[in-house]
Amino acid sequence: MEKLNTTVGHPMPLTFDLGICLEDFWLQCALALLIGVAMGLVLWLVRMFILGPMYRKPNRIDGKVVIVTGCNTGIGKETVLELARRGAKIYMACRDPVRCEAARIEIMDRTQNQQLFNRSLDLGSLESVRNFVARFKAEETRLDILINNAGVMACPRTLTADGYEQQLGVNHLGHFLLTYLLLDRLKQAAPSRIVVVTSLAHLFGRINREDLMGERNYRSLLGAYTQSKLANVMFTRKLAMMLMGTGVTVNCCHPGLVRTDLYRHFVAPRWFLNTLSVLSLYFFKTPRAGAQTQLYLALDPALANCTGCLYADCVRCPLVPRARDVATTDWLWRESEKLVGLSPAKRHATNITMWSDA
Numbered sequence: 001m002e003k004l005n006t007t008v009g010h011p012m013p014l015t016f017d018l019g020i021c022l023e024d025f026w027l028q029c030a031l032a033l034l035i036g037v038a039m040g041l042v043l044w045l046v047r048m049f050i051l052g053p054m055y056r057k058p059n060r061i062d063g064k065v066v067i068v069t070g071c072n073t074g075i076g077k078e079t080v081l082e083l084a085r086r087g088a089k090i091y092m093a094c095r096d097p098v099r100c101e102a103a104r105i106e107i108m109d110r111t112q113n114q115q116l117f118n119r120s121l122d123l124g125s126l127e128s129v130r131n132f133v134a135r136f137k138a139e140e141t142r143l144d145i146l147i148n149n150a151g152v153m154a155c156p157r158t159l160t161a162d163g164y165e166q167q168l169g170v171n172h173l174g175h176f177l178l179t180y181l182l183l184d185r186l187k188q189a190a191p192s193r194i195v196v197v198t199s200l201a202h203l204f205g206r207i208n209r210e211d212l213m214g215e216r217n218y219r220s221l222l223g224a225y226t227q228s229k230l231a232n233v234m235f236t237r238k239l240a241m242m243l244m245g246t247g248v249t250v251n252c253c254h255p256g257l258v259r260t261d262l263y264r265h266f267v268a269p270r271w272f273l274n275t276l277s278v279l280s281l282y283f284f285k286t287p288r289a290g291a292q293t294q295l296y297l298a299l300d301p302a303l304a305n306c307t308g309c310l311y312a313d314c315v316r317c318p319l320v321p322r323a324r325d326v327a328t329t330d331w332l333w334r335e336s337e338k339l340v341g342l343s344p345a346k347r348h349a350t351n352i353t354m355w356s357d358a
């Protein structure tokens with residue numbers, strides 16, 4: 001203190017005092033450490049917020065029959081992993097048999113669940129969908145959980161085997177036919193569940209009645225993809241109505257922004273993609289975190305009577321008017337029936353009454 005007093009009036013201490021400098025040094029260290037810890041804590045809290053809630057109820061589903069589409073990678077693979085841990089019998093429906101088998105073996109190793117099966121399903125081919133269902137029906141009389149997870153995003157304009165625009169064809173039409181053909185098995189197993197993986201991107205979507213296949217004007221992301229994800233929401237709503245009272249529920253979810261192969265079709269300069277890839281390590285969910293909402297919809301006993309809803313981060317979300325538009329929903333349903341080759345007669349054979357028929 002004495003030393004300090006002597007410096008009053010001088011711009012700098014004239015004499016060098018090691019003691020004070022050291023004191024200063026440790027003070028600054030402590031301060032830096034404190035700031036570091038605080039920043040770390042904030043970064044960690046934000047990261048936890050980005051990852052979102054985990055489904056933590058311990059309920060098992062031993063022996064329940066499950067189908068997950070597109071599960072050789074990404075969110076679908078994590079979904080299978082968790083359901084396998086909980087004892088489910090799972091049919092992994094993938095388009096690439098080799099990658100499907102690799103994922104199956106990995107998950108069997110990690111969970112010791114032997115009840116996992118590889119099955120070929122290309123949602124871009126209606127014939128493949130029918131073949132998949134025929135084989136499944138020959139093997140199983142019940143289906144407890146169907147998870148429509150597979151998806152493509154922002155690909156260049158290509159066509160499915162049946163000549164439909166790829167994103168609508170795979171994300172919506174393929175799953176439309178698949179679900180439709182499996183309804184009897186789902187009813188057989190009631191209470192049973194259908195989970196549709198959509199996206200927040202549906203908010204920017206519009207069902208383009210005049211140009212459903214993007215023949216005249218194709219926009220890969222904010223056109224075809226958003227339309228297909230809006231179709232997922234409308235499909236969920238319509239089907240939920242149709243299945244009222246059957247014990248089969250249908251809900252859809254937005255998994256979050258997830259670090260997966262979904263972004264494989266993005267075209268941008270290399271530096272941009274590299275930067276995005278690095279940033280996504282922190283700002284995107286891990287596939288495991290991304291799988292939580294669909295796991296919640298598939299598993300949580302509290303949702304037994306919940307149907308026709310949209311969830312994100314395990315929280316129910318309100319639907320925007322465009323997603324609740326009944327006229328467009330009905331139109332899309334009938335159009336989809338035509339496009340996948342289901343006649344209205346077939347519909348009556350499965351004994352479903354349309355909500356608009358009533």
Ligand SMILES: NC(=O)c1ccc[n+]([C@@H]2O[C@H](COP(=O)([O-])OP(=O)(O)OC[C@H]3O[C@@H](n4cnc5c(N)ncnc54)[C@H](OP(=O)(O)O)[C@@H]3O)[C@@H](O)[C@H]2O)c1
Pocket residue numbers: 069070071072073074075076093094095096099121122123124148149150151152153170197198199200254255256257258259260261262263
């Ligand atoms: N990642 C995100 O940020 C995000 C955000 C919102 C919504 N979603 C939705 O989450 C779902 C899962 O996506 P992801 O992020 O896990 O992407 P992903 O890693 O690319 O996985 C997509 C899966 O779908 C499969 N698939 C693609 N086309 C198919 C076809 N014609 N027939 C059968 N399977 C096909 C893929 O198989 P291949 O590996 O053989 O191509 C892959 O297994 C998608 O519906 C997506 O729209 C994701």
Ligand SMILES: *[C@@H]1O[C@H](CO)[C@@H](O)[C@H](O)[C@H]1NC(C)=O
Pocket residue numbers: 097098101117118
């Ligand atoms: C699928 O699994 C069976 C065993 O269930 C295996 O024999 C077959 O080789 C697998 N298919 C592929 C393409 O690896």
Ligand SMILES: *[C@@H]1O[C@H](CO)[C@@H](O)[C@H](O)[C@H]1NC(C)=O
Pocket residue numbers: 301302303304305
């Ligand atoms: C679902 O509804 C049935 C019949 O109304 C009721 O018995 C059951 O407790 C409900 N389950 C849940 C989880 O709300």
Ligand SMILES: *[C@@H]1O[C@H](CO)[C@@H](O)[C@H](O)[C@H]1NC(C)=O
Pocket residue numbers: 351
């Ligand atoms: C079809 O639905 C009607 C009315 O809901 C019901 O009475 C009938 O038993 C059902 N038929 C079949 C084959 O499920």
